[in-house]
Amino acid sequence: MTQHSNTGQGRLPVSSGAALLAVCGAASALLLVGGCSSTPDYPPNLSFPSRTDRLVLKVPEAPPPGPSLAGEIAKELAALDAAGGKTLDPTTIAPAGRTALDTTLRDLFGTPAAPHVKGDADTAAAADRLGLTADKLPEAGRLFRRHCLQCHNLTGDGQGTAANVVPPPRDMRRGAFKFTTTGGVKPRRGDLVRTLHDGLKGTAMPSFSLLPEAERDLLARFATYLAVRGQTEFETLAALGAGEVPDVPGFATGRAKAIVGEWEKAENAPPLPGVAPEPDDGDPESPTHAAAVRRGFVLFTAKADNACITCHGDFGRKPALRYDVWGTVARPADLTTPNVFKGGKNPADVFARVRGGIPAVGMPAHPELTDRQVWDLVRLVRSLPYPRELPPDVRAAVYPEQ
Ligand code: HEC
Numbered sequence: 362m363t364q365h366s367n368t369g370q371g372r373l374p375v376s377s378g379a380a381l382l383a384v385c386g387a388a389s390a391l392l393l394v395g396g397c398s399s400t401p402d403y404p405p406n407l408s409f410p411s412r413t414d415r416l417v418l419k420v421p422e423a424p425p426p427g428p429s430l431a432g433e434i435a436k437e438l439a440a441l442d443a444a445g446g447k448t449l450d451p452t453t454i455a456p457a458g459r460t461a462l463d464t465t466l467r468d469l470f471g472t473p474a475a476p477h478v479k480g481d482a483d484t485a486a487a488a489d490r491l492g493l494t495a496d497k498l499p500e501a502g503r504l505f506r507r508h509c510l511q512c513h514n515l516t517g518d519g520q521g522t523a524a525n526v527v528p529p530p531r532d533m534r535r536g537a538f539k540f541t542t543t544g545g546v547k548p549r550r551g552d553l554v555r556t557l558h559d560g561l562k563g564t565a566m567p568s569f570s571l572l573p574e575a576e577r578d579l580l581a582r583f584a585t586y587l588a589v590r591g592q593t594e595f596e597t598l599a600a601l602g603a604g605e606v607p608d609v610p611g612f613a614t615g616r617a618k619a620i621v622g623e624w625e626k627a628e629n630a631p632p633l634p635g636v637a638p639e640p641d642d643g644d645p646e647s648p649t650h651a652a653a654v655r656r657g658f659v660l661f662t663a664k665a666d667n668a669c670i671t672c673h674g675d676f677g678r679k680p681a682l683r684y685d686v687w688g689t690v691a692r693p694a695d696l697t698t699p700n701v702f703k704g705g706k707n708p709a710d711v712f713a714r715v716r717g718g719i720p721a722v723g724m725p726a727h728p729e730l731t732d733r734q735v736w737d738l739v740r741l742v743r744s745l746p747y748p749r750e751l752p753p754d755v756r757a758a759v760y761p762e763q
């Protein structure tokens with residue numbers, strides 16, 4: 362019996378679910394205490410498995426044939442090449458390169474029970490500044506095992522035992538995230554902590570608001586750690602697949618350094634311009650609200666290539682499906698539905714979404730709009746689900762049947 366009987370998926374033989382509950386239950390009964398606070402460790406001799414699932418290097422230009430289906434990711438990704446995309450099956454890479462990569466990844470990032478981020482002095486210093494320190498990561502990893510493993514899995518590939526959902530749990534190894542305030546695909550830690558606190562509405566990603574703040578902070582660090590490790594693996598495999606990488610350790614170490622640098626840049630990114638001060642027309646009762654909504658409506662429905670309505674067809678009721686960076690299918694949000702904002706419903710959250718876009722799904726950023734124009738769009742989309750908050754002309758256009 363190997364450590365991970367299902368090596369292809371990198372699943373732990375005993376996942377955190379039922380078995381841990383049983384352990385917790387027994388411990389509580391024995392100690393006659395109400396809760397179970399022990400956080401179980403990973404087996405000390407467990408390694409991160411080598412990646413065996415397909416890498417998506419380029420998604421097809423043409424729109425996807427339909428929505429992603431639960432549990433069909435491998436099949437959908439395998440169909441991308443024929444549709445004009447480009448994928449790489451890492452099991453086709455020569456064993457020597459893969460073995461060298463596994464050894465290097467272990468040197469750089471340790472094991473599930475003993476995670477660390479190493480590299481040259483610059484990488485180590487940057488990892489320290491990001492809080493990816495050897496004193497924090499092991500505890501962060503134990504919390505991850507307990508709360509996240511069943512969906513996000515050991516390597517963060519998003520293929521855990523409870524992962525047969527659409528949208529699928531985030532594959533952290535791509536190094537890309539949706540809900541950032543940095544203007545790019547890398548979040549700052551605060552963005553991840555917000556996601557953990559609120560969950561992602563309308564998806565399987567739960568809210569962890571009941572955990573202590575310090576634990577959410579650790580979990581965000583572990584997500585970052587898995588993302589740095591996974592992206593280093595991704596980029597080195599992609600280079601190996603493309604041809605010669607004469608020095609695998611040197612290449613992977615260089616990528617790790619660059620990726621940690623990208624995370625540090627995101628952490629220190631200035632807040633998206635114009636988030637404050639907020640104009641005083643946010644209240645639907647305010648006399649200037651209707652005018653803001655009207656201006657937002659004109660922008661939203663403009664006849665331009667990138668206009669909101671081209672993707673959020675019929676305000677999202679007829680979405681234009683598109684491939685995201687993971688090669689799965691993103692569905693533009695139905696903005697006529699309440700509680701649709703995964704990235705937060707506060708005006709400042711929606712502002713960040715419109716200003717910065719969601720680059721991982723191809724929703725464009727809008728650096729060219731004035732703050733006023735972004736606020737107008739925020740006023741529109743926050744009122745769209747509520748006909749009574751819309752001025753009569755906009756209401757008639759969005760809800761013609763009423
Ligand atoms: C029941 C399954 C499930 C569990 C448990 C779960 N997640 Fe998720 N998670 C998801 C799904 C599904 C998504 C993707 C939603 C989407 O793409 O809109 C996601 C997305 C994410 C993202 C990406 C956010 C972004 O901006 O792109 C992060 C980070 C994340 N989860 C971290 C965690 C952490 C840390 C834990 C444990 C504390 C956890 N998740 C537990 C299902 C889960």
Ligand code: HEC
Nearest residue numbers: 667668669672691692693694701702703704705722723724
């Ligand atoms: C190229 C296609 C595209 C365009 C253009 C586009 N969007 Fe999106 N939008 C998406 C996709 C895809 C999602 C869903 C992301 C997800 O949850 O996976 C989305 C989600 C959203 C959300 C929900 C964010 C959240 O927190 O969950 C809002 C709000 C939104 N878009 C507003 C806009 C506005 C306003 C515009 C025009 C300025 C716009 N979009 C233009 C594709 C697009």
